[in-house]
Amino acid sequence: MKAAIILIAIAAACTVSLSAQWPKYVEPGLPRDNQGQVRMDAASPRTPDGKPDLTGDWVRADRDPRPAELAGITTEQGRGSRAVVVEPQVQGFAADPNSPPLATFWDIGTNLPGGLVLTPWADDLKKKRMAIDSRENPDANCLPMGITQFHMQPQPRKIVQTPNLIVILYEANYGTRYIYTDGRKLPPQGEPQPWWYGYSVGRWEGDTLVVETNNLRGAESGPSDGWLDVRGTPYSDQATFVERFRRPVFGKLEINVTVTDPKSFAKPFTVRINQRLLADEEPIEAVCNENQQFRVRIKID
C-alpha cells in the first residue's frame, strides 16, 4: 500500500510538472465536460466532406508484457519509491471482443494464438538480431523504425488529415510518413526503389481508412531495415502492409495491421494497436541525431 501511495504521488507529480514544463495548449473546439476535460467518449469528429477526421495527437494505449530481456531489473516497490516513470502515462481501454490480438512493441506476435510462425529465413535472422541485443534496431540508431514500431513507440505522434493527403508526424526519431488519399494506385512492387516508409495509399471504406503500403526496404537492404518490433521480427522486401484505421469515439484510434510477407511468415497475420488521444498536449521536437553516441560506446563504429 505504501508503494501504491508513492506511485500515486509520482503520477500526480508528473501531471503537475508536465503542465509546468511545456507550454500548455488548450485546444479550442474539443468536447469538454464541466471540469474542462476532453470527453474521450464523445462522438468522433468529421471533416466537412463527412469523412471521419483522424487529425490529432495520439499515444499508444496498449501494454506489453514485461520482456524477458529486462527480467533482471527487479521491482523495488516493496522497499519504497523506486518506480521508474517513463513517458506519458496512458490509460488503457476496455478489452474489445472484436479486436484482433493486440500487437506488442517488444515482440509483435506475442498475442497471436499459437504464436507468429516465421519462415526459416526470418527465424534465423531474428535470432541473429536478438543474439546481439537488438543493437541494430532502427529505433536505437535514430532511423525510421518501421510502421509497427512507429505505431507503438511510447512517444506521441500527430496525424494531420487533409482531403488528399494524410501525414503522420512522429516525435520518435522525428519520423514523417505520407499517406496519399487522392485516388492514386500503389506503384508496382519493386518500382520505384524501396523506401523506409514504403509507399502508402489510403481509401475510405465507410468510416474506416484503409491504407495499403508496399515498396518497403526489407531486411535485405541493411541491418536496420525490416524491423517489426524490438526483438527484430523481420519483414522482407516482399512485404505489404494493410492498415485499417478507425476512430470509434473521440478519444480512441484503432489500427488493425495486416502484414503479408511470404518470405518471412507462413501466412498473413493481423494485429491491433490502440491509441488514445493526447488532448491538450503535443509531440515535442526530438532531433535524435544531435548527440547519438550509442554505436561508439558499444564499439561497433
Place this chain on the structure above:
Amino acid sequence: MIGAVLALLVMAAPVLAHHSFAAEFDASKPLKLTGTVKKLEWTNPHTWFFVEVKGEDGKVTTWGFEMGSPNGLMRAGWTRNSMKVGDLVTVEASRAKDGSNNANAKTVTLVNTGQTLFAASSQPEAGR
C-alpha cells in the same frame, strides 16, 4: 483506494527503449553513488551527466550516467535546470556491460533538497 491503485497500475506506460538497454547495460549490476555533477549533456537521443565521486582512498573517479530523452525527462517532471553543475547527487543506476564508468540511471536524488527525480530511462518502471 484499491480501485485508484489499480487504475494507476493500468495506466503505467510501455517502456521506452530507445536503444537496446541490454546491448549496453547490465541490469544485474546495480550501482549507487554520491558525487558532484561536473557536466550535463541535455541532448537527444539520451541525456547524459557526469559525476565526480571521491573514493575512500581519496581518489576521484568520474562516472557517466545516461538518462532518457529531454522530452521523456520533461514529462517525468524535469527541467534542464533541475540538476546543475556543482550539485551533490545520489544516483541509482545499472552499470555498463563493458565495465567502463558508465551507467544507466534510474533515479537521481538531489542531496541538498532530498528531491528524487526519475530518470525516464530505457529501463522499465517497477511493478510490471
